[in-house]
Amino acid sequence: MLAKTGLLIVSNPKHISKLLTDAQKAVKNTLYIQLLSALSEPLGSFHSNIFNTPPKFSRTIYCIYSQVSKQCNNLDVRVLLSGIRSNVPQINTKKPIDIVIFDKKYTQAEIENFIKTKISNVSYKHDTLTLECNGIDSLDFDGGDKESNVYDHVVLGGTFDRLHVAHKLLLSDAILRSGEKVTVGVTEENMIHSKMLWELVENVDTRINNVLNFMSDICPELKYDVCKIADPFGPAIVDPTMDMIIVSEETIRGGEKINDIRREKKIKELKIVPISFIDEPNPQEKEEKKVSSSNARLRLLGTVLNPIKDKKLPKRPYVIGLTGGIASGKSGVAGHLENLDVPVINCDKIGHRLYEKGQLCYKKVIETFGDSVVDVNGEINRRVLGSIVFQNKDEMQKLNKIMWPAIADEVNKVIQHCEKPVICVEAAILSLAGWDVFCHEIWTTIVPPQEAIRRLQTRNKLTEEQAKNRIDSQPSNREYVKQANVVFSPQWEVDYTKSQVHKAWKLLQERLDS
Template identity: 65%
Template sequence: MAKTGLLIVSNPKHITKLLSDISKTVQNTLYIQLLSALSDPLGSFHANVFSAPPKFSRTIYSIYSQATQLCNNLDVRVLLSGLKSAVPQIKTLKPIDIVIFDKKYNQIEIDNFIKNKVPNIVLGHKILTVECCASEKIAPEPDNRDEGIYKHVCLGGTFDRLHTAHKLLLSDAILRASDKVTVGMTEENMIHSKILWELIQDIDTRIEKVNDFVTDVCPELTYDIMKISDPFGPAIVDPTMGMIMVSEETVRGGELINEIRRTKNLEELKIVAINFIEEPNPQPKEEHKVSSSNLRLRLLGTLIKPLKNKNIPNKPYVIGLTGGIASGKSGVATHLHNLGAAVIDCDKIAHRMYSRDGPSFQKVIDQFGNDIINFDGEIDRRMLGDKVFNKPVELKKLTDILWPEMAKEINRIIKILPNPIICVEAAVLCQAGWDQFCHEVWITLVPQRDAIQRLVTRNNLDEEQAKNRLESQPSNKEYVENANVIICPLWEVAYTKSQVEKAWGLLQHRLSK
């Protein structure tokens, strides 16, 4: 398969057949050039159908919507330079491996087109013609949205894992701008209400992806892709802005911006809303529109980070299972046990370490005093906990005693268990360094508010106590940074089980290799 393709479309009504066929030919990126934007040698499909670039909006929507349905594995990019002005060549950031036409041309026309119009093409490129039915006449489609061109257009959002709906929003802004497009990119303080926000790409990555896209599809404009820490950004103070692009669900945000602009005696922005693109195959818990939250949900149970090569035996294969308090580790461990994994519960090992017959008993007594011994001669876990909770220095004294002994015991158990796959369940897996004898790390992840509610219900704590417990441990973000696989037990047990089964199936596939 070719890595990057250039599709030359003489008639957008051919798109359905074209995209269906191309998904089997192109592997990574597909550029689409509407031929109406180009001069000879190939001509245009119907001259002067669209008198202004914004009139292409519905066509662009149709292309990205069908791309979602037919070739969602491809990075589809509709080139916009030629739709806005007479450009001499098709310029792309990525070199073209294959050029695809939607109707037959003679070899001389094709050779001249490639030579004169496609400078960024590889040696040994391929040419493909996808036979389409006779061209239908293209008629302008009615659109009650504003068709004006504005010097400076703005829009904002999170833009996590750039997808077709993002591309549509950005493309519409480009079509309506004559000089400049400003994109406000939400910083971390604004994303905590989003589902699985810890999996949102870092802001520099998001900025890079958006900049790569807009400068690829229309390099002639000026772009300002900036970080914003509030819902309004520069839109409430910049007098040069004339229009704001929004999605259907953020129209009210655009109206609020105009309310603020009025108080500053600034001209109101024209608000243009873009329709959602329908999600073709929504899975449980997913939205019925194309969205970043859907993409994050699909990461659950998958390998999100490459595995490190560790100097440990290949067999048995060890999964380290960790996560914050009340995040559902025990439930996930149970699912793994039912699938055939042996589970090592490190909490139980810790209790054995400082039980009366354990190797750490006397060391803990010597360090923390005889007053932590209860009536039966055992260490009172609650009293010991009170001595170290929210006291980092004292806690380190305890972990310096327990963790090395626990590491020895965990490794001893791993060596004697007969199961080919072993799960080491430990809240402190990475802090204690036990992840070093695990082949991969799985984490459980639930929002802080849900973990607090679980602690209130399960441990009979008030909200303040529960919050303090959570804040004394690593954040969800820190757990994610160490994770190879993420499970989110936020919903019903059956959905958690499906995530574990998905992860287990992918693990079996990795092991088979």
Template identity: 65%
Template sequence: MLAKTGLLVVSNPKHINRLLSDVQKSVKSTLYIQLLSALTEPLGNFYSNLFTTPPKFSRTIFNIYSQASRQCNNLDVRVLLSSLKSHVSEIKTINPIDIVIFDKEYSRNDIEKFIKSKVSNISKEHDILTVCCGQNDEIPTENDPRDFQVYKHVCLGGTFDRLHVAHKLLLSDAILRTSEKLTIGVTEENMTHSKLLWELIEDVDTRITKLENFVKDICPELTYNICKISDPYGPAIVDETMSMIVVSEETVRGGEKINEIRKQAGLSELSIVPIPFIDEPNPHIREETKISSSNLRLRLLGTLIKPLENKNIPNKPYIIGLTGGIASGKSGVINHLKDLDVPVIDCDKIGHEMYEKTGPSFAQVVGTFGKQILNPEGEIDRKILGNLVFKKPDELKKLTDILWPAMALKIQEIVKNFNTDVVCLEAAVLCQAGWDKFCHEIWCTFVPEKEAIERLKRRNNLTDVQAKDRLASQPSNKDYISHANVVFCPLWEVEYTRLQVIRAWELLQKRLGQVDC
């Protein structure tokens, strides 16, 4: 059985590649890494701390996180920095340690003494594991030409969505270069709209909570100021106590711009330290070649992003509710589902049947809106009716109060007649109408607003203003996504949408294996 949290005690980080490959077989959630050279006895002979200033560990930390992305990307890897920064000889972690892993053989007595004197948060029933990497080669000294000075107040900023190893590297480097205070600016939603799949970015409070948990776990001795920022600069352009900024290689220009503004305000310029990217080991189609949050968001497409609710409905047929805004690509997803032999209930078609002369809602709709909505043949003209309710919430509610309950009855009647294991119920208003309560899980499609507008203009021959009005009359992408268990973005070629649907279908089959259908 895998341990939830592990502590890897590394005597020589040169072997980190092999160590992480072996260790990930024993730990399932969090892996702390402690460089033994930063601690005092006991554990017999070990390499003394060759680095005279904490920033000189920068390359070592980079190598650890880079290898973590390759060898154990499923783990939350955290390199502990307290002993490097403040010569703290005790290992204090937020999560209790369930297994302690050593990279060389030690006597039982030394191991027990080490755990008792050095590991403060150890589980009562903990395990010990030794992963021998052979003879310890000499640790090379750091010859990196970058600035290794330590500053009292360091700053950095970013979105920090779905905290990953590249974020951890950036934060760790900033911590190594800080003697007292680290300010971290976290972008608010208004600054994220230019990012790929920004609708899937975690809310700012969630991102801040994860950041705070991480930095206080790896080095609680510093003072942290984690603040929300609504512009590209944050407090860096006004705080005279700041003296250095850590940036990624692609945001050096941002640091230079901050210095230009500081200079105009009579403030001293910040030292700028750029941190290199970590290569993405296995970039998939459309992904960047570096570790990034946008890659992680792309990988969410077609996966379960929200836990399923327990609903008191029959397990067979298993109902997928497919929803999404206008021009968001629902038809494409439906076609892929049909290729998988999934029957689809078109709620829009059911709605049209409600309007027919023989339909259950015809008389009530005409009675409510008058004969002005009828065409010469005595049928309801949906275009006339649509104009009567468009941008008129009260009138629209009168119509939906008539249609939606009648449609719900029809939907339930249709579902009962299916003998297949899975059925898709497709409706743009699925959640607003309350039909989601008939569905075991909700799938939704979305594309950027700009793309939806262009699609509407081409498809419906609308003007820019008309398309924007149509889009504004419905819930936002964020609203649709908030109800969804699985999301798709049919923004790119048809094949990429198909891959998302295939992924969702395969994962659904695994879930169905756990359900008595």
């Protein structure tokens, strides 16, 4: 059985690629890495630090996290920095260590003494493992960083969505270069709307907690201030105690702009230290060539984003609720499901049928909205009706009171008579109308609002204002995502949407089989 949390003791970081490959076979969740050279008396022998200041380890840490992205990106890997920054007597980790992994052979007595004296948080029933690295190729770790000064107060900022190895590198570099305090600005929601799939970005409090948890875990000795920022600069343009700013290669100009503002305010300039990107080892379609949160969000499409609750529904047929805003690509996803032999109940079509001449809701609609909604053939003119309800919420509520219960009855009948193992209920207002009670799980589609407006203008021959009114009359993308278990974004080519649906279908089959 895999251990939840492991501690990898590394005597030679040049072997890190092989070590990570083997270590992930023994660890399930979190892998801490302790550089042996950062400890004063490891295993009864003395290994002095190879560099004389913490920033000199910057290149080593970069190479380790680069290999993490290639070898075991499924693990939460954390390189411990306390021993590098100061002479600490023990390895302190927030999570208890279930397995201690060594990269060279030691005697049993040495191992037992090391665990007893050097690890403060080890599980009562822990295992040990020794990995053999003899005869393997070593990675080329260049010398330490040229900028070797330590600064009292270091600052950096970013979105920090779904903390990944590139984030960990930036935060680690800030810790290595700080003598007393690190301030991290985390962007609030108003600053993320330009990002790809911003609706999938974690809420700001979660991101702040993740940053603080990581930094205080790998180096609890420093002071940390992790704060929300509502503009690109945050406290960096007003705090005179700050000495240095850590930036990525693409945000150097942002650091220079901060210094421009500090000069105008007669505050000392910050030393700007840019950190190199970590290459994405296997970029997929639409993904960036560097490790990024955008890539992580793209990979969430078609997966279970929010837990599926047991609603105590009959097991067959298994009902997928497919929802999303108007013109967000629901019909395309529905079409892919139909190609997988899944019947699709289109609630819009049911609604349109129910107020056809002679149908259940025909008279009620005319009685409520008047003869102006009836065309020359005696049928209800959906275009005229839409122009009334999409511009007035009270009128929309009147229509909903007529249509929603009738549609719910029809949907329930179709589900009860379905002989297929899986069926889909498609509706933009699935949750709003309460039809999600029929569904085991909810799938939703999102596209940027401007794309939805463009599609509506083209498809329905609407003006931009008319299209915008229809978009604004529905829940936002963010609200759809909060209610969904699985999310798709059909804003790209049909085949890319198809790949998202097929991923979701495969994972659904695995859930049903289990």
